[in-house]
Amino acid sequence: MPSAMPPPNKAVANTAIADQRRTSTAWSPQGEFMLPSSRTRPNSKTNGVGVQVEDTRICVVMVGLPARGKSLIAQKVVRYLGWLSITARCFNVGSYRRNDTPHPTADFFDTSNKEGERLRMAAAEAAVADMMRWFKSPNNLIAILDATNSTKSRRRWIKDRCDAEGVETLFVESKCEDEDVIMSNIREVKLTSPDYEGQDPEQAALDFRQRITMYERVYETLDEDESDMTYCKIIDVGSQVIINRIQDYLQSRVVYYLMNLHIKPRSIWISRHGESMYNLSGQIGGDANLSERGQRYAQVLPDLVKQSAGDRPLTVWTSTLKRTAQTAHHLPYEKLSWKALDELDSGVCDGLTYADIEQQYPHDFKARDEDKYNYRYTGGESYRDVVIRLEPIIMELERSENILIVTHQAVLRCIYAYFMGSAQDKSPWMEVPLHCLIKLTPRAYKTEEERIYADVPAVSTWREKGSKAEHANTPDPSRLGSPSIKAESKEVPQ
Numbered sequence: 001m002p003s004a005m006p007p008p009n010k011a012v013a014n015t016a017i018a019d020q021r022r023t024s025t026a027w028s029p030q031g032e033f034m035l036p037s038s039r040t041r042p043n044s045k046t047n048g049v050g051v052q053v054e055d056t057r058i059c060v061v062m063v064g065l066p067a068r069g070k071s072l073i074a075q076k077v078v079r080y081l082g083w084l085s086i087t088a089r090c091f092n093v094g095s096y097r098r099n100d101t102p103h104p105t106a107d108f109f110d111t112s113n114k115e116g117e118r119l120r121m122a123a124a125e126a127a128v129a130d131m132m133r134w135f136k137s138p139n140n141l142i143a144i145l146d147a148t149n150s151t152k153s154r155r156r157w158i159k160d161r162c163d164a165e166g167v168e169t170l171f172v173e174s175k176c177e178d179e180d181v182i183m184s185n186i187r188e189v190k191l192t193s194p195d196y197e198g199q200d201p202e203q204a205a206l207d208f209r210q211r212i213t214m215y216e217r218v219y220e221t222l223d224e225d226e227s228d229m230t231y232c233k234i235i236d237v238g239s240q241v242i243i244n245r246i247q248d249y250l251q252s253r254v255v256y257y258l259m260n261l262h263i264k265p266r267s268i269w270i271s272r273h274g275e276s277m278y279n280l281s282g283q284i285g286g287d288a289n290l291s292e293r294g295q296r297y298a299q300v301l302p303d304l305v306k307q308s309a310g311d312r313p314l315t316v317w318t319s320t321l322k323r324t325a326q327t328a329h330h331l332p333y334e335k336l337s338w339k340a341l342d343e344l345d346s347g348v349c350d351g352l353t354y355a356d357i358e359q360q361y362p363h364d365f366k367a368r369d370e371d372k373y374n375y376r377y378t379g380g381e382s383y384r385d386v387v388i389r390l391e392p393i394i395m396e397l398e399r400s401e402n403i404l405i406v407t408h409q410a411v412l413r414c415i416y417a418y419f420m421g422s423a424q425d426k427s428p429w430m431e432v433p434l435h436c437l438i439k440l441t442p443r444a445y446k447t448e449e450e451r452i453y454a455d456v457p458a459v460s461t462w463r464e465k466g467s468k469a470e471h472a473n474t475p476d477p478s479r480l481g482s483p484s485i486k487a488e489s490k491e492v493p494q
């Protein structure tokens with residue numbers, strides 16, 4: 001098997017992987033994500049959506065005490081890989097256990113409770129069996145086995161099961177002694193875990209603490225005894241990362257992502273720029289100034305942000321285009337501008353209206369409607385291309401705390417799709433109104449979304465799939481009301 005990393009080692013270094021990644025990544029002319037040819041094996045395959053991958057299947061095995069952010073990490077890895085067109089799925093042992101024991105009390109997890117032990121092992125076996133069935137499908141590449149897997153014997157059992165089926169294992173331990181992080185995870189779990197549904201929150205927190213004590217009695221951290229295993233040990237929310245025996249490209253890609261994650265609570269705010277002169281005339285692309293209403297949005301945005309973020313320190317990221325810089329102008333925070341946040345490049349269609357495109361490039365107009373995610377403007381970009389160039393932004397976002405991004409319709413859709421796990425065929429059609437601030441808060445079992453609309457009218461630049469071109473850029477009636485907050489929680493699909 002080709003090795004993406006130095007020989008079996010123990011390293012405490014982020015740069016080793018980051019540098020490795022730069023030398024081992026390649027993009028096809030279509031912007032697909034590929035392995036360099038020297039490392040592509042004869043039986044490498046394409047995963048159906050154009051991403052060339054090794055013939056490797058990996059079981060990412062989560063390890064750690066309860067309330068260490070394992071489920072959050074697992075969900076994030078699945079979403080990140082899905083966003084990059086790598087098919088991944090999480091197998092949560094707890095949800096198999098809940099079939100028999102939906103609301104266990106802490107003593108269920110006491111290892112001297114034989115019936116509890118039997119039921120917990122049965123749940124692990126059922127999850128692993130389902131996972132092996134799932135791996136039979138050729139596009140299914142990465143499974144996450146989400147459980148505490150807190151003893152060496154349990155981990156050895158999983159490794160043996162995977163070895164027997166030719167599935168690689170990558171153990172990922174989240175080890176954390178930071179009381180603030182643990183407490184916030186306990187609060188999170190008692191509010192969102194199905195185990196405690198409908199129960200008194202204080203009672204739930206107490207029981208959950210006891211459950212942690214049960215696990216602490218038997219918990220064994222990953223150590224030298226397991227030096228034959230591939231693992232990544234994340235200590236204190238990423239302040240130290242230990243990696244061992246990372247063997248190939250896909251593993252190093254997952255590990256690189258994990259090294260950038262932190263599990264501290266935070267939110268991300270995203271907004272499109274204010275209405276631009278091009279939005280008013282229905283032209284796409286370009287580098288136009290804000291309209292008079294767009295400037296009004298820029299003026300009210302600081303209040304909107306304050307209303308949602310309070311006094312939290314924020315950093316504002318914009319694109320390099322005038323309309324985002326002008327929108328962020330009055331925000332009293334540090335600002336950074338990123339080329340990677342520039343709008344989808346519409347190539348030869350830059351500066352045209354959708355009606356112009358339908359008339360001058362009818363085949364392109366139709367092709368884009370048929371497969372908007374993959375359609376690439378002549379001399380420009382596709383949504384798939386935008387996702388690829390946004391990857392460093394996502395990495396940086398994961399490393400950061402509270403960020404406000406002021407960007408463009410297509411770019412915002414791609415960022416939103418990453419956080420919400422939206423399907424590729426749906427995300428380019430998502431409606432993202434102008435003059436609306438979106439707050440996203442990643443939680444262990446879901447990402448919460450809140451939309452705050454400014455009381456400033458704007459055109460709607462949204463065009464429904466298959467609709468006539470002239471239906472774009474009409475006044476948006478929802479912009480005429482008073483400011484409103486619409487809060488909605490959406491489950492992240494597994």
Ligand SMILES: O=P(O)(O)OC[C@H]1O[C@@](CO)(OP(=O)(O)O)[C@@H](O)[C@@H]1O
Pocket residue numbers: 272273276279283284285286343344346407408409410428461463
């Ligand atoms: O992919 P579609 O739906 O065409 O949306 C992207 C388009 O959105 C627009 C507005 O219509 O972006 P922007 O928010 O930067 O003004 C165009 O410039 C851009 O081409």
